[in-house]
Amino acid sequence: MKAAQDLSYPIQRLFTVGDVAGMRARLLHSSIWQQHGKTSFGDEQITAHWMRWLAACGTGICAQTNSAENNRESVQILTLTQAGRATPVRLAVWYWHNGEHIKRALCIPDTEMMAAALSTDYSEITQRLPPPDPLVIADYDQQRHPLSVEVLPSQLADLPSAIKPAFDAWWSLWQDGQLAATEQAYLPAAKIFLPGKVEPGLPEALVNYSAHMFHNLRRRYCVPESVIWNPQSPDKLAVLWHMEGDAHNNAKDPSARSRRIRVTVINFLEFSQKRIAREVMLVDQSVLAKSAQTQQ
Amino acid sequence: MSPIDPASGPRHWQPIASLLEGKPNPAKGSCLPGFDREFSGIEDFIIKITHRIWEQKNVGRCADYYFDPCPVHTLGGYSDSVDEVTQNTLATISAFPDRSLIGDNVVWSDEGDGVFYSSHRIISTLTHLGSCEFGPATGRSAWVMTVADCVCRANRVEYEWLMRDNSFLALQLGLDPLELAHQWALKQPPGRFTSWWQEEYNRVSQTAPSKRTSWPSASEDLMQAGRSCANAWLDTLFNRKEFGAVETFYRPNARVIWPGGRHPIGVRGISGTLIQWLSQFADTRATCDHVAVTAFDKDTFDVALRWTLAGRYVGKEPALQNCLNLPTLVLACTHLRVQAGKIIEEWTVFDEISLYANLIRAQAST
Numbered sequence: 001m002k003a004a005q006d007l008s009y010p011i012q013r014l015f016t017v018g019d020v021a022g023m024r025a026r027l028l029h030s031s032i033w034q035q036h037g038k039t040s041f042g043d044e045q046i047t048a049h050w051m052r053w054l055a056a057c058g059t060g061i062c063a064q065t066n067s068a069e070n071n072r073e074s075v076q077i078l079t080l081t082q083a084g085r086a087t088p089v090r091l092a093v094w095y096w097h098n099g100e101h102i103k104r105a106l107c108i109p110d111t112e113m114m115a116a117a118l119s120t121d122y123s124e125i126t127q128r129l130p131p132p133d134p135l136v137i138a139d140y141d142q143q144r145h146p147l148s149v150e151v152l153p154s155q156l157a158d159l160p161s162a163i164k165p166a167f168d169a170w171w172s173l174w175q176d177g178q179l180a181a182t183e184q185a186y187l188p189a190a191k192i193f194l195p196g197k198v199e200p201g202l203p204e205a206l207v208n209y210s211a212h213m214f215h216n217l218r219r220r221y222c223v224p225e226s227v228i229w230n231p232q233s234p235d236k237l238a239v240l241w242h243m244e245g246d247a248h249n250n251a252k253d254p255s256a257r258s259r260r261i262r263v264t265v266i267n268f269l270e271f272s273q274k275r276i277a278r279e280v281m282l283v284d285q286s287v288l289a290k291s292a293q294t295q296q
Numbered sequence: 297m298s299p300i301d302p303a304s305g306p307r308h309w310q311p312i313a314s315l316l317e318g319k320p321n322p323a324k325g326s327c328l329p330g331f332d333r334e335f336s337g338i339e340d341f342i343i344k345i346t347h348r349i350w351e352q353k354n355v356g357r358c359a360d361y362y363f364d365p366c367p368v369h370t371l372g373g374y375s376d377s378v379d380e381v382t383q384n385t386l387a388t389i390s391a392f393p394d395r396s397l398i399g400d401n402v403v404w405s406d407e408g409d410g411v412f413y414s415s416h417r418i419i420s421t422l423t424h425l426g427s428c429e430f431g432p433a434t435g436r437s438a439w440v441m442t443v444a445d446c447v448c449r450a451n452r453v454e455y456e457w458l459m460r461d462n463s464f465l466a467l468q469l470g471l472d473p474l475e476l477a478h479q480w481a482l483k484q485p486p487g488r489f490t491s492w493w494q495e496e497y498n499r500v501s502q503t504a505p506s507k508r509t510s511w512p513s514a515s516e517d518l519m520q521a522g523r524s525c526a527n528a529w530l531d532t533l534f535n536r537k538e539f540g541a542v543e544t545f546y547r548p549n550a551r552v553i554w555p556g557g558r559h560p561i562g563v564r565g566i567s568g569t570l571i572q573w574l575s576q577f578a579d580t581r582a583t584c585d586h587v588a589v590t591a592f593d594k595d596t597f598d599v600a601l602r603w604t605l606a607g608r609y610v611g612k613e614p615a616l617q618n619c620l621n622l623p624t625l626v627l628a629c630t631h632l633r634v635q636a637g638k639i640i641e642e643w644t645v646f647d648e649i650s651l652y653a654n655l656i657r658a659q660a661s662t
Binding site: 140142 | 308309310311312394396398399400419421437439464467468543548549551556557558559560561562564565567568569571572
């Protein structure tokens with residue numbers, strides 16, 4: 001995977017030393033960069049994403065990296081620290097490439113950690129970020145019927161039997177709201193880095209987090225977009241997926257109190273003893289907040 | 297079917313500089329009869345003239361690469377004069393001074409006798425800094441997808457259909473697409489547009505129902521498979537309204553870009569998007585007006601289909617309740633990327649604002 005490693009370097013350089021030229025050289029004229037739920041094309045728009053990040057968070061040291069790659073897709077999860085700041089910031093970049101150039105990159109920064117690192121009120125950080133794409137999420141029948149075809153993330157990669165059952169159990173937590181699936185999916189002492197959290201929590205913390213999310217999103221439906229698993233690193237994988245649902249707010253107009261929104265999530269999973277032993281989960285909470293409130 | 301050069305891989309991955317510097321291969325001879333030797337193929341011709349005219353802003357070079365007259369159809373108007381195209385382009389650049397055109401894909405077909413058909417998917421990035429059909433400057437930055445379908449012959453474009461996702465552009469600029477449609481409806485299009493619209497409406501609405509088209513089998517060659525995909529997709533979903541077929545046609549995690557910010561992921565969202573959109577029309581008939589198929593890589597091909605839909609408006613939009621049951625017409629282009637018998641990506645483009653503006657104008661004239 002030498003080629004993919006070649007592409008991970010300019011990404012790290014971008015966020016650690018601000019090497020804009022190095023990153024730019026790896027993009028095509030038609031490359032797409034998505035960050036904070038906003039899709040951008042072309043040098044001007046894409047560079048604006050990077051500069052917004054660098055202006056807010058500055059450059060720093062990459063304290064930790066988690067990565068996964070296959071022939072066409074890679075993901076990097078960076079934990080960045082800066083001198084004088086106690087709290088690190090985590091971000092994930094999932095990118096589609098040919099080993100030399102990136103066609104599409106999806107960047108999910110943990111904006112809650114960003115606010116904590118900057119000792120700033122979360123709503124202030126959110127205001128500084130661009131509005132997400134004005135997407136219209138269609139209403140559809142989100143129920144699973146007896147003969148409907150459902151895709152499991154484990155079907156998107158040729159996974160070994162050692163991790164597939166736990167991965168399917170992990171998905172049932174999100175797709176079915178089966179909170180007890182954490183028993184089959186995780187080791188009891190698994191370390192789970194949830195959005196906004198510097199320190200890892202146990203599976204109980206994940207149950208609380210997901211139950212809270214399910215309570216706030218009705219008529220929920222989850223769809224996996226991609227899974228990266230590599231036989232050279234069989235005990236880890238990354239999954240990119242989307243959750244759609246009805247978010248409720250306090251708008252005066254009753255017809256505006258519910259908005260259908262999409263949450264994009266990246267999870268990095270490490271397995272041991274056929275269960276998940278470590279997980280990092282990335283969600284850009286600002287997209288969720290803005291999508292729920294904004295009348296496009 | 298266009299060949300894929302294994303040495304260079306698909307154009308998809310080539311940097312723009314190498315695309316623009318591409319020279320014809322003398323060993324292969326001229327690929328395009330009647331075209332300048334600098335163009336190695338129709339894809340090369342389209343990429344280079346787009347860059348020269350629109351990206352480098354040499355708008356006067358339309359005269360070099362377009363016949364005059366060259367009919368250009370959009371759902372919002374009609375023009376056939378190179379001078380008019382040049383003037384419209386200047387007005388657009390004046391309102392969006394940093395507009396850049398980023399070619400995303402060219403799907404093409406050889407029509408024989410030196411005629412080639414290209415379907416060029418383009419992303420424009422722009423900042424709204426001056427007054428234009430979208431109103432006074434908003435200062436907002438946006439991107440918009442366009443598909444230009446061109447008939448090319450003898451080094452020039454001789455006929456064009458242009459489709460732009462104006463409703464998504466309006467939303468990014470913070471504008472209400474329906475309010476904008478009401479403003480656009482105040483402008484009277486040229487008579488040639490009105491007659492074209494009526495001819496197209498009659499043609500499509502009077503087309504007899506087609507025979508059921510099957511989704512391609514694995515044994516079909518790529519060209520035939522692409523044509524089968526296009527016909528089955530349009531006929532099954534738009535004419536027969538059999539949305540269960542979405543699970544047959546699309547990979548479960550397929551990504552789709554539809555106009556107006558409808559960007560579903562996965563078969564549930566794709567099906568929902570089609571149902572929601574089609575529910576606003578009754579007595580619909582859709583025709584597949586052109587299909588081009590191009591290889592993408594060794595196991596993937598791209599299909600471009602230009603299609604037209606005619607029907608009656610029966611939607612629930614409060615701002616369009618005066619338009620109920622009026623005839624409506626959609627001029628659209630869809631690009632499908634098909635891998636292992638399933639659509640993995642789709643891009644559909646039409647001008648939703650003009651669609652509604654035409655309805656509103658028709659209502660006003662009744």
